Amino acid sequence: MSTTALGISALFMVGCCALAQIARVISRRLVTREGLVPILINEAIAAAELCACCFELIIVADNFGVSMYAICLFLLTIWWGRVWGDASACPYTHMEDVVEGRTSFKEMALRSWAELMGGCCVYRVVQLFWWLELAETHRGRAFEACNADLQVSPYLGAVIEGVATLLCRLASKTISEKEPRFGSYIDSFIGTSLVVAGEWRSACPIRSACPMLVSQVVYAFNYVLLAAFNFSGGYFNPVLATALKWGCRGHTHLEHIIVYWIGACAGAVLSIPVFKLPAVRRILLGEEAASKSKKD
Secondary structure (H helix, E strand, O other), X not given: OOHHHHHHHHHXXXXXXXXXXXXXXXXXXXXXXXXXXXXXXXXXXXXXXXHHHHHXXXXXXXXXXXXXXXXXHHHHHXXXXXXXXXXXOOXXXXXXXXXXXXXXXXXXXXXXXXXXXXXXXXXXXXXXXXXXXXXXXXXXXXXXXXXXXXXXXXXXXXXXXXXHHHHHHHHHHHHHHHOOOOHHHHHHHHHHHHHOOOOXXXXXXXXXXXXXXXXXXXXXXXXXXXXXXXXXXXXXXXXXXXXXXXXXXXXXXXXXXXXXXXXXXXHHHHHHHHHHOHHHHHHHHOHHHHHHHHHO
């Protein structure tokens, strides 16, 4: 494929990020009072930005390979980490907050609804862009029938998504607690490695920054998450999975909910007690953290 097509895809993703940032600025000026409304608007914008870019990333992966896909995703995750603020565009982070008593069930439900609306509604914008067929890689994609990524039973798929999400959340909690230098870049690297786990086999270039995490967790991703990509798609985000694959041929609506909502959310919530286990903390954080956890 030509570099022109790649440039058009890149410009589309940059444009989506720019429009989302403009929308944040406008919303902050229009909604000046504090409360739940600006939070919900921010979540909807973040989810729309995430899903719009991921739709186009599918085009990049299909036509330019996983390496270019990984570069784009890595840069995007760094940008999102800087501009999203308190938004996560992922429902299970709010479920974790409910379990740990940091938010209410009402706020969790409303945030999840806002994310779902933002993520699903933005597809019409992407579809319109593809319909214009400005690049050869967009030909026929606007109204193309989609196929589900689920290749196993929904219950096994839920287990795969759940275990993979559990590992992802353990990595994020470890980075949050250790607060290493360039922590946001490390988190972006791990997020990218989740998506390209099937291809990534080389030694990690950030080993000196976070040795225990890399040696014990990231390499585990390569094998556990490889199963996710081959058998369930490996989305690790219910909103993203629903925006991209709801209604696709190959699974029913109920099976979709079991795999991508129940499975992923159960894995995220399970990460809370698992991360508090002394043995897990010893592996991820070292002996001092494990000893401190026992004293507490």
